[in-house]
Amino acid sequence: MVGVDSERRRELNIKFSENGLIVGADAFRKIADCSLDPEDIILKAKSSKIWFIDEQFLEEYVVVSKEDKKACKEIQESAKEAKAEEQVVEVSRPTDSAPAKKIESRLVINEKSDITGKSTCSGDIQDFFDYFNARYASTRSVLQERMEYKSAIPIDDVLKAGSGTKARIICMVAGKRTSDKGYKFLDVEDPTGELTIFISGENQLLSQIFERVLLDEVIGVKGTLRNTLFIASDVTQPDLPLTRQPKYADEEVYAAFLSDIHVGSYLFMEKEFQRFVDWVNGKGNKREISGNLKYIFIAGDLVDGVGIYPTQESELTIPDVYKQYDFLSMLLEQIPSHIEVVLSMGNHDAVRNAEPQPKLPKEIGGRLFELPNVHVTGNPIRLSAHDVDVLMYHGTSLDMIIGNLSGCSYSRPETAMIEYLKRRHLIPMYGVEGIAPEKADYLTIRDVPDIFHCGHVHTNGYANYRGVHVINSGTWQSKTKYQEQLGHVPTPARVPVMNLHNHDINMLYFGD
Ligand SMILES: [Fe+2]
Structure with a gap:
């Protein structure tokens, strides 16, 4: 705000709030810009028995000297110039014939999606364990809507099947690193186990995906187990379906x-x-x-x-x-x-x-x-x-x-x-x-x-x-x-x- 320091704002705030008054943002700017006397305003507000001070009140009840008015106008004009832009909505006479008055409201708030009144967390270790399981399970169910990931298997099954196993897994990213030689690795886990995924730097597409993978996100990976490494041939985010029919009113x-x-x-x-x-x-x-x-x-x-x-x-x-x-x-x-x-x-x-x-x-x-x-x-x-x-x-x-x-x-x-x-x-x-x-x-x-x-x-x-x-x-x-x-x-x-x-x-x- 032009010409007004934070100390002055703080002082004004304290004065008005001590007197139980609320000042609108525009009125506040005017008081500050025009250096109006807060004591005078408080006195007039109290004698008029109002608790909210707006610009109209200032116009009607507060005497501003000509010099102050001029200085204030100059400050406010210069602030306006900085943000001049085409006005789309103009103020004019109101209309009382809104067609929406006759339209029945069809608002449905999905209470299930609202945490209000359902919070169970106390922040202990078990809560975090349960949350991560819920987070994994809910995103996995989204990924399993894709045909290719319906048959995804747990990490533990891949490890038990041994080297050479080809599989698709759904996992949460726990770590991400690139070696000195440029090899890319993702450390991933699911509720059954952990695995390190190798992403070849020669595969441009996979390398690009690797760069955008965030820690803790849930992804689908297709690959082959080679000893302790799972060599990725495809990495998939849950994403949106390519086509869907939007709903219209x-x-x-x-x-x-x-x-x-x-x-x-x-x-x-x-x-x-x-x-x-x-x-x-x-x-x-x-x-x-x-x-x-x-x-x-x-x-x-x-x-x-x-x-x-x-x-x-x-x-x-x-x-x-x-x-x-x-x-x-x-x-x-x-x-x-x-x-x-x-x-x-x-x-x-x-x-x-x-x-x-x-x-x-x-x-x-x-x-x-x-x-x-x-x-x-x-x-x-x-x-x-x-x-x-x-x-x-x-x-x-x-x-x-x-x-x-x-x-x-x-x-x-x-x-x-x-x-x-x-x-x-x-x-x-x-x-x-x-x-x-x-x-x-x-x-x-x-x-x-x-x-x-x-x-x-x-x-x-x-x-x-x-x-x-x-x-x-x-x-x-x-x-x-x-x-x-x-x-x-x-x-x-x-x-x-x-x-x-x-x-x-x-x-x-x-x-x-
Ligand atoms: Fe905000």
């Missing part, structure tokens, strides 16, 4: 995909989010879409949270997590009740960090749970909307994929999301991101979805991979210092909206 309905709202952050784009809410209410162009909007899916990081990283305190306008969710409720309660809103969790939300994540407790989510059309779920979550299957996952492990696989980048998150689909797992590499060792593996992509929706990286992305729409829905937070240091370029306030009847996707922009 039988009528014209739209779904909007959002994530990473980060309410409470100093950089939350409140005005732009409100513009989206206004558009949903029929104000603006593209009414053929807003009028038929039936579903809104939000893939986590609903709020910025508190204590997520060391210097966060100075980056918040709402330093209380309860109030962050309160403010989110205030925004979401403006969404018409005929539109179903599904909220799942992310690494900034007030639930455990290890995945799968249960849903937000009612004690923290408060008013969110009172909104009849808002459904709070765990992460990941499977659901279907008008018969179209959706897999929604926040995407915390995208950092791991992008960091370990060439060709995957923060600017093209869909490339990393495709790697999940190839491995049919949402955290294919254990140990880097936190996994809660549950008895069942909630992270295997057992059934193929029509839409795979993630967030986390704050950059929009789209691809169609073997018939699955791969969507990353960006963010509502402008560029953080951390992203600036890493050179990441977020794409805030852009909403992919899909017509579930024909799967056409529109990208709508709600920025200035």
Whole structure:
């Protein structure tokens, strides 16, 4: 933010929060930019008996000198110039004739896919043992849907049959190494035993696959046992079937995909989010879409949270997590009740960090749970909307994929999301991101979805991979210092909206 240091933000935060006041992100920027007197604002808010300070309140109640107004305008104008872009959605008079009001909701949230209330893990050794067995078994069953791997045999049987045995095995990768002479080896295991796989450097295709194999992923290997080495002639990932018939809604309905709202952050784009809410209410162009909007899916990081990283305190306008969710409720309660809103969790939300994540407790989510059309779920979550299957996952492990696989980048998150689909797992590499060792593996992509929706990286992305729409829905937070240091370029306030009847996707922009 131009001209305002973190110490000043921290001071403002403390002052407002000590007085029980919540300040909207835009109002907060104005107070900081215009050097408005917080004591004066607090006094006026208290005498007016309000708890939420927005820009309108500042306009009406706070006297700003002409000089301050001019300086403030200059600062805000220069910030705007930096992000000038074509505006897709314009604000205009609302319409009250949304056809979607007459369309019956057909939202089915797959409770089986939600860890909420079912967690059994205590983090002891037995839990990890059970989890790895469940993880192996669930991915093996996916691989065994392929004709060639139906007859895969356990490692122990290969070893007992002895040298010269030709076989297919399904195994988990425990180690990966290349010798000084360039020979490639994979150390693998299944519940019956361990084996070392040799991959010839002369086989270009296998060498390429070797480079992209991640530790802990489950693969199929065809080969021949030669003494203690299993010489690979084929390595296969579970992947998606080459062809499948996607499911379509039988009528014209739209779904909007959002994530990473980060309410409470100093950089939350409140005005732009409100513009989206206004558009949903029929104000603006593209009414053929807003009028038929039936579903809104939000893939986590609903709020910025508190204590997520060391210097966060100075980056918040709402330093209380309860109030962050309160403010989110205030925004979401403006969404018409005929539109179903599904909220799942992310690494900034007030639930455990290890995945799968249960849903937000009612004690923290408060008013969110009172909104009849808002459904709070765990992460990941499977659901279907008008018969179209959706897999929604926040995407915390995208950092791991992008960091370990060439060709995957923060600017093209869909490339990393495709790697999940190839491995049919949402955290294919254990140990880097936190996994809660549950008895069942909630992270295997057992059934193929029509839409795979993630967030986390704050950059929009789209691809169609073997018939699955791969969507990353960006963010509502402008560029953080951390992203600036890493050179990441977020794409805030852009909403992919899909017509579930024909799967056409529109990208709508709600920025200035
Ligand atoms: Fe985020």
